[in-house]
Amino acid sequence: MQELVDILNLIGVAAFSIAGALAAGRKHMDLFGVVVVGCVTALGGGTLRDVLMGSYPIFWIAAPHNFMIAALAAACTFFLARHRSTAPRSVMYVDAAGLALFTLIGFQKGYAITQLYSVGIIMGVVTGVAGGIVRDVLCNEIPLIFRREIYASSSLFGAILLALSFRFFDENIIAVSISVFSILAIRLAAIRWKLSMPVFVLDDEGRESAG
Amino acid sequence: MQELVDILNLIGVAAFSIAGALAAGRKHMDLFGVVVVGCVTALGGGTLRDVLMGSYPIFWIAAPHNFMIAALAAACTFFLARHRSTAPRSVMYVDAAGLALFTLIGFQKGYAITQLYSVGIIMGVVTGVAGGIVRDVLCNEIPLIFRREIYASSSLFGAILLALSFRFFDENIIAVSISVFSILAIRLAAIRWKLSMPVFVLDDEGRESAG
Amino acid sequence: MQELVDILNLIGVAAFSIAGALAAGRKHMDLFGVVVVGCVTALGGGTLRDVLMGSYPIFWIAAPHNFMIAALAAACTFFLARHRSTAPRSVMYVDAAGLALFTLIGFQKGYAITQLYSVGIIMGVVTGVAGGIVRDVLCNEIPLIFRREIYASSSLFGAILLALSFRFFDENIIAVSISVFSILAIRLAAIRWKLSMPVFVLDDEGRESAG
Incomplete structure (x- = not known):
């Protein structure tokens, strides 16, 4: 089980790193x-x-191989994306898998250290989404996940399911798996049908505009 | 006394969170x-x-209730500000109270851990203003406090008064209160009369412009 | 030797702080x-x-005097640059010296704590370049070092030389000095002849453009 998580984790690291490298390429870095x-x-x-x-x-x-894989994936993206057309959609699918797994790993670690479900949920979401936020800050953009189709919300929903699994089902493997797959399912559905959360629109005078 | 500080602290957390939520609304998050x-x-x-x-x-x-209150205040802002007009001025007043109190708490903690007045002053200012800096970075703005009417400077001035109170008045409650209220007073005066610090104007060639 | 490093370190702190203050001046802070x-x-x-x-x-x-020197250098820049024309080129030279020295200090500390060459290299580069990245984020710019003439790459190259010096030459003073001076030499050459790394150009559809 732990070996499977380790392998999936490295896939998630590589996927997040590729997504980051493509964003950097769009900024001519x-x-x-x-x-x-x-x-x-990725990290x-x-x-x-x-x-x-x-x-x-x-x-x-x-475990420095995490760093090596992230650096290697980004460097390969740099050299390969110059000669091949990229398939952003396939990156989005692997990115969704990474999001689900990072949420699980973050929840586990947060809960293991503090024995608090609330901290587990926060650390699950932080692990899943903070890397993407910093990426967008470095690229001088308003973080995409604050505005995009349901992304962080799927991580939050899954982290709450994980807390329920740990609390009421004694870390049962099936309950945990359902929680993780629910993140993946919500995210893929959001990509497929372009689902979004309600948006908060204030104009510059601080009054809500018509939008 | 400590109970009073705890209650005022939670008011400050809520005020900062509301201010952050309104800034995010202006960016259509x-x-x-x-x-x-x-x-x-807020945090x-x-x-x-x-x-x-x-x-x-x-x-x-x-103390996870700090997190709960911040999240709740931001969520309420999201739902309420859609139906009511906001009163930014009243938020600014509560925000000023939060700035004064956060400076005090930061100074206390910094001094208690290191027994250095210099670190106490730095930690007072960091606690008071860093949240607002990160808010503006996430909203893709140059941090407002680097350019706005005296804001961080009032925190710095109050933190220095706090250091003097601790050094020469033996943490006397009156001296500490005067320090904290001086932050509030300077900040409110700056809001009322739009007071500003001198600004450093370099044009793109690195030469000072007429401004 | 350690005293020389301490003095050079303080020069680097002052140089980085001046460079940061000039960038802030260009943003009218x-x-x-x-x-x-x-x-x-600087820090x-x-x-x-x-x-x-x-x-x-x-x-x-x-060692709080690091903080004092950084604050003093920035404040002096604020007041002096209003009355004198600045010489950005001389700042770039001192900045290059700071980069070389910060890389050495970071590598030493990273290696001393973890006994891993890979972590030493990462910490050398982090110490040399992270301050400049945060400066550009606060000024709402895409970090310059991601796009400028060879800057971070000279730090990375020197950190790898340092790792080789520690591994194969037993921390020999001459090998270490060559590594540090190579950072300085590459950086000065990059300034002199405007050398750049290859750039990754993706247009908004994710395809590589002609640039």
Whole structure:
């Protein structure tokens, strides 16, 4: 089981790094910028989680191959995307799998350290989405996940299901799997049908506009 | 006394979160983005303070109701501001109270851990203003407090008064209160009369312009 | 030797702070903003390094004169640059020296704590460049070092040379010096002949454009 999670985790790291590298390419960054943005996207969420909880050494110092894979995936994207057309849709699917798995890993670690369901839920969402937020800040954009089709919300929903699984089903493997797959299912449905959360529209005078 | 500080602290958390949620609304974020920006504004300063000093568990993991109140205040802002006109001026007053109190709490914690007045002053200002800086970065703006009427400067001035109170008046309650109220008074005066610090104007060639 | 490093370190802190203050001036920030951006530029890299490794107390709490010098250099820049024309080129030269030295200090600390060359290299680059990245984020720019003439790459190259010096030459002073001077030499050559890394150009549809 743990081995499966480790392998899926590395797939998630690579997927997030590729997504970050493509975003950096859209901003005309050089090789170094692309690798940094790729690594930050892939490792930023887990890093913030470990720093917020004071869980040292942080995961990619304890297991540096996480860093190597993120850097390698970003560098390969840099060189390959110059010669092939990219398939952003397939990246989105792998990214959705990474989101689901990172949420699980973050919840587990947050709950294991504090024994608080609330902190587990927060750390699940932080691990899933913080890397993408920092990516967009480095690319000088308003973070996409604050405005895009249901993304972080699927992570939050799944983290709450995970808390219920841990609380009422004794970490039962089926309940945990259902929670993780629900993140994937919601995210894929949101991509497929372009589902969105309600948006808060204030104009510059602070009054709500017609939008 | 400590109970009073705790209650005032929660009022400050709610005020900062409302201010963050309104800023997010101006950027057309969805419910999740509004809640995240609200929480970051309210909790970011104290989080950075605790991480910089390695003071674990950080305050909102030790006392998760801080997080709940920030999230709740931002969510209520999201739903209520759609149906009522907001009164930004009243938020500014509560925000000023939060700034004064957060500076006090940050100074106390920084000084208690390091026994250094300089670190106490830095941590007071960090606790007071860092949340607002991260809010503006997430909203893709140059942080307002770097350019607005005296804001951070009032926090810095009050933190220096606090250091003097601790050094020469033995943490006397009256001296501490005067320090905290001076932050509030300066901030309210700056709002009322639109007072500003001198601004540094360089044009793109690095030469000072006429402005 | 350690005394020489300490003195050079303080020169690097001052140079980075001046560079940050000038960037803040170009954004019309007030005195407080200029000092904060100066301090973040000068101390941000080392702070991130210490937080990532959980190395508490972080360096400018252990040695507050680092903070004082950064704040003083930024404040002097604020007042002096109003009356004199600045010489950005001389700042770039001192900045290059700071980059070389910060890379060395970061590598040493990262390697000393983890005994891993890979972490040493990462921490060398983080210490050298992270401050400048945060400076550009606060100024609402895409970080310059992701696009400018070889900057971070010279830090990365020097950090790899440092790892080789530690591994194969037993921390020999000459090998270490060559590594540090190679950073300086590459950076100065990049400034002189405007050398750049290859850039990754994707247009908004995710396809590589002609550029």
